[in-house]
Amino acid sequence: MPMELRQLRAFEAAVRHRSLTRAAAELGLSQPAVSMQVQALEEELGLRLLDRLPRQVLPTAAGEVLLDYARRLLSLEQEASQALVDLRGLQAGSLRVAASPTIGNYLLPEMLGRFRQRHPGLRVIADIAPSHRVAEALRGRQAEVGLVEVEVEADGLVAQPFCTDELVLVVPAGHPWAGRPYVEPQELLGARLVAREPESGTRALVEARLRAVGIEMAPAMELGGVEAIKNAVRAGLGVSFISRHAIALEERLGVLSAVPVAGLDLRRPFYCLHEARRYASPALQAFLTFVLGEECGGAEGIAP
Secondary structure, three states: OOOOHHHHHHHHHHHHHOOHHHHHHHHOOOHHHHHHHHHHHHHHHOOOOEEEOOOOEEEOHHHHHHHHHHHHHHHHHHHHHHHHHHHHOOOOOEEEEEEOHHHHHHOHHHHHHHHHHHOOOOEEEEEEOOHHHHHHHHHOOOOOEEEEOOOOOOOOEEEEEEEEEEEEEEEEOOOOOOOOOOEOHHHHHHOOEEEOOOOOHHHHHHHHHHHHOOOOOOOOEEOOOHHHHHHHHHOOOOEEEEEHHHHHHHHHHOOEEEEOEOOOOOEEEEEEEEEOOOOOOHHHHHHHHHHHOOOOOOOOOOOO
8 A cells, every 4th residue: 555755745734734725735735636635545545534524624543543654754754855965965974085005194184184174064984005905995885985196007997196296215314315415326226225015006116217217226124114114214224215295294303304316206196096987976076076176285286
């Protein structure tokens, strides 16, 4: 016995006003239209719901039973409509972001703070993983958007650059190179290199750029995280190539120094990833607009 919301709405209004005429005025319908809705509901249920008296209508016993359910259903309909309006207006909802380590640890917190100021009703869940894991999270629907340090080639994913990063040669305070305007590439051959793990996209980029200027550096030490590498450099265990974003605090404190390498360009774009064929929720649309637009001011923006 199907019941339509419009029938329940007409019935509930008639009971509340004790009048088909006043119910019609509230619903913006004619009195005969409201009467027909209630009659159709009665026919579908096989029960009389209203006693139609000369000056008013009153619910029957069956009408009293239905009234409570009707009001709950109509209330749920209103809640559902409001929830969708809130989602569309970004007053509610959630977004899952996956980011590679440098972005996740050093850029994303500030970015999310700025994004939350614009959309305080949105809940953002962030996961940090290597770039290839970020791509896997998107394909596995474990994240809606990814932020990575290398361009990931994967079917169905759209990669858009959103800011320019620069890897820099980092040395500890007191190192002979600290404070120099630059070092020559050949000088690197005598240095102990503290490198990321072999599967790191950052390491692959550094090695490729070094080879382009004729330098091959075998790592003296491999560590799996930027913080561990920074601590190793501070301890005098070697030098490394790290994102400038990741050493901002240490540079201010004077414990690490960034030294240019003559002729070595270590700039790279950071990429925003999302699935091409996935429905873009209002929250995802807002985040993409934020990241790809000028609002992403925590990063340096795309270099001209």
